[in-house]
Amino acid sequence: MIRRIGQNTLGFEETPAIAGYASVAGKLESQGPLGNDFDKIIYDSYNGLQSFEQAESRLQTEAVAQAIKKSGVSAEEIDFIFAGDLLNQCIGSSYGLIDFNISYLGQYGACSTMAQGLIMASVFVESGAAKNAACVTSSHFCSAERQYRFPLEYGSVRTPTAQWTVTGAGSCILNNSKKGPCVTRATVGKIVDLGIKDANNMGAAMAPAAALTLKNYFTDTATSPRDYDLILTGDLGEVGSKSLYDLLLIDDIDIRNRHNDCGLMIFNRQKQDVHAGGSGCGCAASVLCSKILKDMESGIYNNILFMATGALMSPTACAQGSSIPSVAHLVNIKSR
């Protein structure tokens, strides 16, 4: 039974279980602090294929295959897969998932897609629409760079506020098995646009959406940051994380001693030249589906908020002078 909590939050009484999860990451990511936590490392940017886009599709294939294997259910038993990515027309998902032959519902939440997919899978499992549901998302530095910014061959200089698109993917399999970490509550975000127009400063554009979703969640559930072991944002990076602190402190909400950000965790910013941190759908997905869920299984964390943020602009909209609308979706995950 799905319960509405306050204005914006859903409560899952049956607490859909994350029965399996897996992550795949690239070479640079493997050299970062989480290098030993990923299920698979791709050392070749082409992933053995003909193009960066095909390589990204294969990341999703591999993440889903690993998650299915670890979940103990078979692909035939999975009723729906919720998937999306940053590539135009979400081709990372459509080409990457075809061989699984699972009913497909494409999602677009930009870098918030992992949280959105978890929410969708939870709603479908909790409501009885699915026995098993999967979600997956990915990003790839090379495919994102040439689609959103410049051809890699230009070797263009990046601004200090820019983030580095993670090459990686993460996938979860949800069901009612009562094993593994579980999804207990979720808040779906609203579109927020405070007028940021700098496409090299996504953290600043996305922080207001994160602040709104988090405030709505705390209000709806009558909880506060101290009730959680970890408040994990998707990929606000250094600039966006500080913006989020500032925005929340206006309302006397202080998350600083509970907060971490997937974009800050995945790279060693002192040694790796990634500027303000990691980004991309695959950032939040690969961090959640590696270290974070492992730490929940081993008891390091028992009750976390996972909130992935997405910037909903396009290069066309930016070229036309539009500002950057954003959204943030939040999932409360607990250990059993």
Added chain:
Amino acid sequence: MIRRIGQNTLGFEETPAIAGYASVAGKLESQGPLGNDFDKIIYDSYNGLQSFEQAESRLQTEAVAQAIKKSGVSAEEIDFIFAGDLLNQCIGSSYGLIDFNISYLGQYGACSTMAQGLIMASVFVESGAAKNAACVTSSHFCSAERQYRFPLEYGSVRTPTAQWTVTGAGSCILNNSKKGPCVTRATVGKIVDLGIKDANNMGAAMAPAAALTLKNYFTDTATSPRDYDLILTGDLGEVGSKSLYDLLLIDDIDIRNRHNDCGLMIFNRQKQDVHAGGSGCGCAASVLCSKILKDMESGIYNNILFMATGALMSPTACAQGSSIPSVAHLVNIKSR
């Protein structure tokens, strides 16, 4: 309560109601057979704005505003909106819906988005996750043409199998009000790719997905074409519709005297130069949310299958020589 029917179909016991619906269409569409059925006509390709993309966003704004008005609920009472379009990063939705301040879940199903949105809204309403849920999608000839094909200024010649992207949008508001046509069953499609590589023949690429979803639905529900007043496909056009007949006849399923296609209905192909028919997310959406739902309210149809099909490729994937994967989602809609 959502019931699983067979392998691939969902049954909605509470039968979520389409409490409000509305359509917006362009000038060429207003000159077609359904010209008098749309709620609003946009005679200016720019819709009074600065770009075709902004014009498309406004189509979604207007369709949702009209649907809300006709539903009798207020925007504040709508818990979720499911939306997507064909533009890169779905900017038709993100920019078009920001002012409604409704929790936003972006969908990507290409031209199948209207059916996908109806399924999502139905699952959320039926499960109690939403009291009221909205869905919307759009397309715009000018924004699609320059993104997917050529700049309009080229005046490029089109192949006979090509379809004309509809300028239009459609939106539905679903709830448990028990008024208006209702969603009773749904089948989510699987990704199908039979190797078609001609991006100017989307009908042929999408027909296999439509055939698979329809066969799965008939098997799951133990029904046949004669049980329905109308089997309405999204935008297979002339080529795709014939392909669908051929594919289904292999399994002795004959839908010919029950079938119509939104892409064939929206234009007068004898008088309007649209080649194989209409296409685009806005085609199925604007036809469903005008003539079809009106005809259900007036008793002309009582039990229909609405199946929208989507081609899941991108221009990048086509340029790399990939074939075109497709998906088709089906919704069974009944009168009260």
